[in-house]
Amino acid sequence: MYILEIDNLSKYFGGVKAVDDFNMKLEEGSITSIIGPNGAGKTTIFNLITGIYPPTKGSITLHGNSILGLPTYKIVDLGLARTFQNIRLFPNSTVLDNVRAACHDMANYTVLEGFFPSKRRYEQEKRIKERSMALLQTVGLADRAEEIASKLPYGYQRRLEIARALALNPKILLLDEPAAGMNPEESQNLMDFIRKMREKFALTTLLIEHHMEVVMSLSDYITVVDFGKTIATGTPKEVQNNPEVIKAYLGYGDKK
Amino acid sequence: MTIYIQGIVYLFSINLISVMGLSLLTGFTGSFCFGQAGFMAVGAYTSGMLTKLVGWPLWLGIICGALAGALISIPIGLPTLKLKGDYFAIATLGFAEAVRLILENLQQYTGGARGIPGIETMDSPLPVLILALLIYILIRFYVSSTHGRSCIAIREDEMAANCIGINSPRMKTISFFVNGLLAGLAGALLAHYVGFIQPSMFGMAKSTELIIMVIFGGMHSVTGALFSTIILTSLPELLRAASIWRLVAYGLLVVIIMVVRPEGLLGSWELSPNNLKAIWNNLFNRKQSAREGN
CATH class of the missing domain: 3.40.50.300 (P-loop containing nucleotide triphosphate hydrolases)
Structure with a gap:
């Protein structure tokens, strides 16, 4: 098959x-x-x-x-996940947020709930952050999580793009x-x-x-x-x- | 509170509500909207006509005004949101001008260019101010949610956003809907603050003024939009003594900010306990290191 x-x-x-x-x-x-x-x-x-x-x-x-x-x-x-020949990150977002953006499937609170704080939201966001940090750990970028993506050296940007793709499971x-x-x-x-x-x-x-x-x-x-x-x-x-x-x-x- | 101060608080609160919608749509979702006044006009006329001509209570009129702004955003958004950058801006500009001209020409209902006088006014700006600040807080929560991150991803690179499974047409439509709701609300409140509406209040100048507030404060910061709304609403009042020169000062200030800080007043900085603590530490440590230097 x-x-x-x-x-x-x-x-x-x-x-x-x-x-x-x-x-x-x-x-x-x-x-x-x-x-x-x-x-x-x-x-x-x-x-x-x-x-x-x-x-x-x-x-x-x-x-x-x-x-x-x-x-x-x-x-x-x-x-199906992909990376691009001419790296397409979210340039003004942090390294962590690049990966977090790809974890949207882990959050199931509605758009309306997005306007309010809630326990459910807090817990899901916490899990998203943990998973994103674990992925950054795998690609060796955990200590750069708070840096702006476009400021990373080229090789790291490639890794970040792969980490973002892997976040999609x-x-x-x-x-x-x-x-x-x-x-x-x-x-x-x-x-x-x-x-x-x-x-x-x-x-x-x-x-x-x-x-x-x-x-x-x-x-x-x-x-x-x-x-x-x-x-x-x-x-x-x-x-x-x-x-x-x-x-x-x-x-x-x-x-x- | 004197009537004069009350007026400034009204104007600030109304501008803030409209600017919060624009901040989400243009600043965070990346769809440059140049027709905000059009949505405000829809809200203002809906509420103005329902309260004056049909006799509905004020609060119901305002709610209907907000809903009208939100509802009109759907038929406008569906065909235009797939347009890229400048084309979307032009489409929204066209929408706003069309609304203004329709209002001018539907004379038997809207009073044409003379407008609708004698609209019921509000008693106090306080509820409006509280509502505006509440909306600021709600938008702050939204942009830091998973949905807000999806919006930011679309702004940064729409194709890459699609390739991480974000449904960009849906997210953009939601931002457009929320913007329409807030613009409609702001328009309705404006109608019930001034007590009189006419199409020329909702021209390109109004749309430009609001988009400048978003850009001036920092496209990537909700707090920036709040600050710039405070500054740009009160500045013409503070400079009232300078008469016609105050508009020059306004223009000059905007130009200076754009040249010196293209990312806007606050860039992407947000008001939060952690960020305030960071500033505090920064100041404190700087003093300490200066002392060590001596």
Whole structure:
């Protein structure tokens, strides 16, 4: 049983086929990567899965139920969380409030109750704070909880965005270039962190990444896209030896 | 209390009620509303006409005025709240101007540009002041609730907010509804303070005045909006001796604040026991360290 199945997913922007007949099946608990040259349509795939764009055609099913046409917030409620390539935090909020905002499901007091103090509210807010602090602890930001998010160093902002996504208790986590702009040591830390998160939260992870050492060492499966088309899928080893992939990345060779 | 002071207290309380709605909608939810006077006009005319022409009691008229402001916000909000930034501001501006022109042209009911005179007035500003301060406290509770955090998330980055499962159309509609309710209430109270309403009281100048109060005090602070309402309501009165120059002073003060402190008077600072304690400690420690320096 696959947790997420994508069939013949396509997105055309006018004449541009950003994504063209994309297929993918995610095994529960696996780490799968989408790789491909710049402009291959990887982020568009994420935007289609999270309902930010409506697809031109194709289907996306989560746990066997179609999520096509659902608004983003409902898809997220079904257990899908993501981060963004160009980090999208709530910049003027504190680190703690960034995570707390994602814990809104833990509070069930009504909007009307929001205008008044109550014991129920106090207790729920206390639990939200404890959980947020625990998550910040996991990503190593607990001592920066009161800082303004946009003032954090870049690497920490990435971690905070992941913490915010984890606060949603997702079953599937979509990470869009989490290692972008990181040096080898930082991306090594990130890899360890992603592995740890998989164990701890029983996550299925879908990753877009350009750092090949990150992709090859982390992934169970890899899908390679180029100009919106899927050109290869398989284990890291299979993909590495695929002539189509070599061609997409390195161009045509003289001898082959 | 002299009539003069009473008048200032009335005006401050009424402005504060309207500004609290705007602070939630524009300051905390990030939807820039330039048509606050339109919602106030709806509240003012509803209450004014119900009490004067139908003969309903004053308190019932005021409640109906507030409800009218809230109800009109739903058909206005549903199509416009998905507009981004400037477009939403222009849509609300258009709404307010439309309300003003409709009131001017429905002469047989609203008296047209001449307005409605002889509306029942209130006896004392005290209940209005208490109500306004109570609303300040309620809004403070709301913005620190989980729903308030959702509003702030939408203001900061709506797409990211959707991606953490926040139903942004719903939260924005709620903020718009609460703003409509408070603007309608403020409008109704204004009608029963002045005792006379006409469309020109609810023009763009009024909307601008109210949005300036929110920005001046600090978009991210309810307390800032409270302080700036105190300052900007009383300043023209304090400078009455300077006659026409007081408007120049008003404008100058707003420009200076925007240049020197773009985040507004208080930024995102709120009045709370903890924050007051922090200031106290700060002052105390500074004195102490200065002494150590000597």
